[in-house]
Amino acid sequence: MAIRAAVAGASGYAGGELLRLLLAHPEVEIGALTGNSNAGQPLAALQPHLLPLADRVLAPTGAEALAGHDVVFLALPHGQSAAVAEQLGDQVLVIDCGADFRLEDAADWEKFYGSPHAGTWPYGLPELPGARAALKGSRRVAVPGCYPTAVSLALFPAYAAGLVGPEAVIVAATGTSGAGKSPKPHLLGSEVMGSMSPYGVGGGHRHTPEMIQNLSTAAGERVSVSFTPTLAPMSRGILATCSAPAKPGVTAGALRAAYEKALGDEPFVHLLPEGQWPSTAAVYGSNTALLQVAHDEAVGRVIVISAIDNLTKGTAGGAVQSMNIALGLPEELGLSTIGVAP
Amino acid sequence: MAIRAAVAGASGYAGGELLRLLLAHPEVEIGALTGNSNAGQPLAALQPHLLPLADRVLAPTGAEALAGHDVVFLALPHGQSAAVAEQLGDQVLVIDCGADFRLEDAADWEKFYGSPHAGTWPYGLPELPGARAALKGSRRVAVPGCYPTAVSLALFPAYAAGLVGPEAVIVAATGTSGAGKSPKPHLLGSEVMGSMSPYGVGGGHRHTPEMIQNLSTAAGERVSVSFTPTLAPMSRGILATCSAPAKPGVTAGALRAAYEKALGDEPFVHLLPEGQWPSTAAVYGSNTALLQVAHDEAVGRVIVISAIDNLTKGTAGGAVQSMNIALGLPEELGLSTIGVAP
């Protein structure tokens, strides 16, 4: 018997990617699709790449449309998920791709988002220690942010193994789809093609406390994160360059061994062979995070590079992976480790 | 019992796309992978997006590696397919993604390729009238060129219905993957990003006689094709702008009706709703051709726009679709109409 899934926010980039993945999921039947300003429009006009759903029409987001499903994915602007989730009942699996339920610390939430904290749900990054247990059987999931996914997967093994000190420095490049589909001048093709630019420099990006939360948990001590996001001239992908001071005595061999041990059985996180480096092209449309590690002896730092597709592993793929775990399905069901390249 | 498939030329773009699709095909087991200059290398270094095949090592292209398969896909430089095919035996399904067996007219071949004609195999564009019958049970398939796929699908319904005159004018833009993976200065990222440029102007492109062949067959008379290909700053995709003089009395309604009739049951060719136009983004990685038609009354021309992914429907997807037909499998098996966007 199929799992009936609804998607709230089906006209945006996260919503479209959820639908792309759910269409390929053997156990899922796609139910209601909702939107706000686009309610009443057919998906053909909004997501022309999703041909099998071309004739589906968006309903207004709300309990009326979203009731009666086994799973409801929320791809809404932050601040809107709590109200919708409350209407859906405790038996429905609600998977929030927004930020509302990611942070454990209410003060962090209020500082970065300026509104009351809605709560904390089990965190949908199954690769983190303990995450799978919390997701299993849960009926609420907070999907991680795309940057925290790339960064946490890159650094948690080093922190968990005690190989690096607590001052992490992260510079990441993202494709423009991470900024959403709402048209703004700086996101115009004319502005982004041929250009790299930073934003949220100096600690202001809202994904920062989420990274700190994940890495501190792995380290067992407070980790600080200097995070600089940059906008790259591409639609999809995050390349995160993550580094931290190597603890005394760390060697390249020990580093690699720690990653092999931490990630060896992970279906969606892959440590590349030595000498090969991640690229976002290699994970385009796939649920894989590609990693490579280095030990720069001259400066005493560990450098880890990760590449993900921000819409797949960074959002919708992570959401589906969490759904599989929550519902007791095989974790890899409907998800691919094959990118579309070149 | 799985179909064992080998891919000769597995390090190139067409080879990589074949493998991407075959990995998703429920009846296929991937056998030998071969290359020339890259023989001995693992696929991890050559096609890093194909994670499930990372450890596979390329064998030298030849009968030794390719023997013992049910299907052998050839993604070789033109002129090399005949010799390989001869070694494989008549019971093996040989699907040639190269040009060698596409043309019926030996003189055309010799004029455009400057070498002796190798012969003609059943043509792997199933949507053309009569093509499915020829493919069914065949053990040899000539996969069409990417441009002829886009152009023939765009115009054959108009020619078959007798709505347009024989002087077609085609201007098409292609992504750079169509030019292959062999490094040449004009294909460098520095050269193609931010630039549009034409090539093979004035009738010299080798895909021209193939378009003429297909459209003339549909029209039942000799069609002439003015074809100008252009290189666009994108990796994948073909957008073909095709036009021909409208025959007297043709109306927009009759035009649309002819396309609906010709394409209504086609799983991989989709006439868009009125008012919506194809984009290559909407077919990125999918096996779909998107079409839209217009009748410009002021100039008396029919304009048809088609968008395909040159590597999928334009090469590897067409090859797999033809394999399905040749082997008596459901035609859509393992192929997707869902693009990866944005």
Next chain:
Amino acid sequence: MAIRAAVAGASGYAGGELLRLLLAHPEVEIGALTGNSNAGQPLAALQPHLLPLADRVLAPTGAEALAGHDVVFLALPHGQSAAVAEQLGDQVLVIDCGADFRLEDAADWEKFYGSPHAGTWPYGLPELPGARAALKGSRRVAVPGCYPTAVSLALFPAYAAGLVGPEAVIVAATGTSGAGKSPKPHLLGSEVMGSMSPYGVGGGHRHTPEMIQNLSTAAGERVSVSFTPTLAPMSRGILATCSAPAKPGVTAGALRAAYEKALGDEPFVHLLPEGQWPSTAAVYGSNTALLQVAHDEAVGRVIVISAIDNLTKGTAGGAVQSMNIALGLPEELGLSTIGVAP
């Protein structure tokens, strides 16, 4: 004594390019800069590439700011130029980069723009026969559209020489800056990168009557134009593929000779050596139109390819060139034939 120039619409792409060129013009002093929604903002925030003007603040568009200049460039949405121009007096050189005064035929204007015709000004494409004489001393100039610039320069020599028949077929690719800076979903970087898409197919693009006007004048008979514009994943540039039926007896040699004769003395239109084809990269930021011609004997068509920078020769460069002529300055003053590549 410097020429004082004002730019109305200085926050947009055409306005920014005008300023870039005027900054390099040895006889021009930049006066008032105006905008509408951006009035009050410093140029640093709107055109960060124009460092020498960073501290200039936009005034509201209107006679108050624009009075007291020798030249006023209008880079406004169509329909707004007439009212502004009327306030400026007959002695001021007004150069309109909008569409309002381009068309000679009021019925064409009303059909394509749906509003009353404002009139016709001398046309700022100096290379067209008779255009320089009309521009000399004029105090009003209508700058051509970017597509008509590319297409008219490509085909007028063939029409003027009587080498081609009246049914022209044009397919052109443009960079996204041609669509302006006003944010719309289909112009987002996420949508345009990696994608080619058509628009205004079937005769609906507003630049069509302008092309017909120019080519018909050159031909001495009514020319029809089938025009299909496409949006390419690049910020700047137009590549126009233009063709028309060759008249009987036309040869490649005669064709080339006609272009050499028509363009031999032109500083900004360059017929490439045989065997070399235009690319938009080669004219990035330059005022040059690059051309190449071909005669496809097999189909009896002449094909002419032109490449321009839509913002330079296609808008602001053409405007400055016309200003030079109108004011009796050397036509090339302040304009460059050097592109920025790669």
Next chain:
Amino acid sequence: MAIRAAVAGASGYAGGELLRLLLAHPEVEIGALTGNSNAGQPLAALQPHLLPLADRVLAPTGAEALAGHDVVFLALPHGQSAAVAEQLGDQVLVIDCGADFRLEDAADWEKFYGSPHAGTWPYGLPELPGARAALKGSRRVAVPGCYPTAVSLALFPAYAAGLVGPEAVIVAATGTSGAGKSPKPHLLGSEVMGSMSPYGVGGGHRHTPEMIQNLSTAAGERVSVSFTPTLAPMSRGILATCSAPAKPGVTAGALRAAYEKALGDEPFVHLLPEGQWPSTAAVYGSNTALLQVAHDEAVGRVIVISAIDNLTKGTAGGAVQSMNIALGLPEELGLSTIGVAP
């Protein structure tokens, strides 16, 4: 009387950019152009954007062609400059865009380049303390690497003012032109479009010792540099994200004041107004470095972002600026602070 300038290596990207700038220099007359594999070809085929030089033919690189000039620019593969320079005589100003004479420490050279050290020439980054004095009247100039230009300009003021500790962490994104015009598979458009990828991770990039040299000199103590370069899908531009630990007591105000003081009179390095961040688009084709600084109090780091055009300020512009100083010309002559955008 014009300065006669020759360019050795005129077919590459650095050579082309040198010619673009020299064409705009009012005191320079362009003399011999040389190449190796491209000797004998006209520049029209190699640098089609340099229309005024289209008919110039490349001579073989060597003393025969290069003799008799006032200035010779070398844009050669590293290791070749010394031999050419020796043949030119002490009175000729030789400006080497290669790496050969940049490093002061022979051991560094040998470690990173694996060949004997050729020597050290005055360093062509005039903004560094003491650099202008060394360049004045010199007849030898070593033009900095593109990354060291971006990074040194970003961090030298903080080090010179004693505001940051010695452990710098740099992540930079470069356009593909930095990798040159020699065709390699990973530089194909198909590979780089839509993809970010790192290289030389872990301390291996040859520009690292040059950064250490510059920053250590500014700091008056040994600075360590963790440097990760990444390849971005754009032709031009470097965006460098540079950070270092803030010294105790540093404030945002003190930081900004130090940069204003260090850079206030610099014509080509511009500290942006607060709230505005550099982008590579804003310096496309210009000789400007745009900077912005931030103090992340939560982590105790100073972050400085710089954007340059790798071919202009990062190579050819820096070379021309150094030429101006060496010859006693106004430093800004022939150089522009105006970018080409969008």
